[in-house]
Amino acid sequence: MDITSKIRKIATRLLQNGEVDLFMAWEKGDLPFQSKPFFARRVEDVERIIFDEYSIHNLSNALLKFRDRQEKIGLVVKGCDSRGVVRLLEDGQIKRDRLYIVGVCCPGMKDPLQAMRDYSGFNRNLEAAPLAAKCENCIQPNPVIYDELLGEEQPPRVQGERFARVRELEQLSPDERYRFFEDILSRCIRCYACRQACVACNCRTCIFDETKPQWVGRETSISDNMMYHLVRASHMAGRCIECGECERVCPVNIPLMLINQKLIKDVDNFFGPYEAGMQYVEGAKPPLSVYQENDPDDFI
Ligand code: SF4
Ligand code: SF4
Ligand code: SF4
Structure with a gap:
């Protein structure tokens, strides 16, 4: 079963059982490279859900629309989205028990902008679209927080010296x-x-x-x-x-x-050593959000 079918199956189960009030994923846009965020609220909506090489938006940001509400939310996260979820949990923007997280090990997304350029003109060649720049430098393609995990674990994609x-x-x-x-x-x-x-x-x-x-x-x-x-x-x-x-x-x-x-x-x-959003530890605070007397300050 492909990833899209597996996500649809999970979304159907969660919505049918009333475990979530909405399920966030992606749907096809008008053109093949315009996949966009989609919120399924009913089982009938689930067939619109897809996961493809243009599911590039970081869905964690969309959780902010729901921070002052009560709904339980299912969502699909790639590595980067999952780090965003950790960001929101650490920042106290949303509670973990409101979320059902479906992790997908991410094979990397194509660059929609380059795909759009390739799609214009006479020689349309969508296959040629390269990996998006953000994916070429990805250190964490696998979700760091999830309730269910789909797909094969992926290696970090960054080549050569990261900085x-x-x-x-x-x-x-x-x-x-x-x-x-x-x-x-x-x-x-x-x-x-x-x-x-x-x-x-x-x-x-x-x-x-x-x-x-x-x-x-x-x-x-x-x-x-x-x-x-x-x-x-x-x-x-x-x-x-x-x-x-x-x-x-x-x-x-x-x-x-x-x-x-x-x-x-x-x-x-x-x-450090420190990388933001790599793990969720309840109550943990990122550096610079807390003060210690022995913090280095000779660079000020
Ligand atoms: S890379 Fe950093 S600054 Fe840019 S959108 Fe993501 S979290 Fe925000
Ligand atoms: S032009 Fe670019 S850098 Fe400036 S506000 Fe818009 S997105 Fe940000
Ligand atoms: S390869 Fe990394 S940065 Fe690119 S979409 Fe996947 S998880 Fe995000």
Whole structure:
């Protein structure tokens, strides 16, 4: 039985028995590479569920829509989604007993954007779509938290040195680094897609939406853009689960994972060994969310 059929069988059982009120997975979009999140609420909905090479959205983020409600929720998680679930549990955004988690060992997802490009024009060739960038660097394709597990365990996919691009940046002088970030962040149109797609961006009121006081200007000037990215980066330190969704959804192709990976590397270095969202231990707090007197501070 393929993964889609197995997921449908589990979803049917859970909905029929009233064990969950809704079941989150993916459904086909209008085009073959447009698979999208889907919430089944009735057994009749289950036949729309699929799991294919474009089930790339991190579903854990969708749990935030239900944080103030009571429904029991079934959901399918790949490795990255499961780390997002741990993020939400650690952040107290949702309770474990409201979730029924179906883990799928993830073979890697194709890049929907490249597939769309390949689909246009005369020589349509969907087979050629490469692995998505976030999957090429995946260290955890297997779910870290689940009630049932499907599929064959997968090896980590990252090849070569994980932080190679970060190390290259670290070699630059401070002025060169500033110019690099000035250049890439000047492209930002402040659409906030990166924030919306991020499971770790789960504040109820975001500082960038506040108007009284307005903490950060809303222009797409370089200073306002830098302030946005600096504040978001500091909020991600120790919390980013490296799902790559922010970079994937950015409409102007800003390499946001460079910033996130720098933070991941530094948090691991200063406060680790630590990788965010790798296991759920009730009551555990990520580094930087607690203070100890002997914390290193000579970098400040
Ligand atoms: S980042 Fe890893 S777990 Fe997530 S879709 Fe890619 S390969 Fe799968
Ligand atoms: S900052 Fe990006 S990579 Fe990190 S958790 Fe948020 S969306 Fe995922
Ligand atoms: S998604 Fe890209 S353009 Fe939009 S706010 Fe984030 S970095 Fe800027």
